Amino acid sequence: MRRSSLLSQQQDDTEVNLTPMLDVVFILLIFFIVTTSFVRESGIEVDAPQASTAEVQAQASILIAITPDGDIWVDRQPVSLAALGPAVARLQAAQPQSGVVIQADKASRSGRLVEVMDRLRQAGVDRIALAAQP
Structure with a gap:
């Protein structure tokens, strides 16, 4: 009888607590959502001409x-x-x-x-x- 209670107590102690892992996953998800930049599009495909002096416009x-x-x-x-x-x-x-x-x-x-x-x-x-x- 005593032995079975010790086994059940050991099984309870060996379970993995997933709560901290889920917290980390949600924090990473929030980080990626906040830091993602979304590309705006005009709505159609346009074949733009080529230019060797093209520069990126940030604003x-x-x-x-x-x-x-x-x-x-x-x-x-x-x-x-x-x-x-x-x-x-x-x-x-x-x-x-x-x-x-x-x-x-x-x-x-x-x-x-x-x-x-x-x-x-x-x-x-x-x-x-x-x-x-x-």
Whole structure:
């Protein structure tokens, strides 16, 4: 009888306590969520032209895409040229320190790119960059 009580007591002592391990896993999960940077996309695939002097823009969070057909996309939504200025002004009001990056497909017309840049300047955007592949 005494022997069986000692065996049951030893079995209770040999169980692994998983609580500290779960705490560490949750702390690591929170760390990775907080430190992850999310890539913003314009909503469509654009084949950007290559440039040997391309530089990374750290503060650019408003992306405008121009398709080969001349369609304009802002914040994953197609936008007409007339509505481009107010749409970008609204996005820049929410993030005043952000710049604008135009992702023009290399098959798109340069005239459409100039029209987009002109509308952005009329809307008060002064920090405009063009996307290119290094």
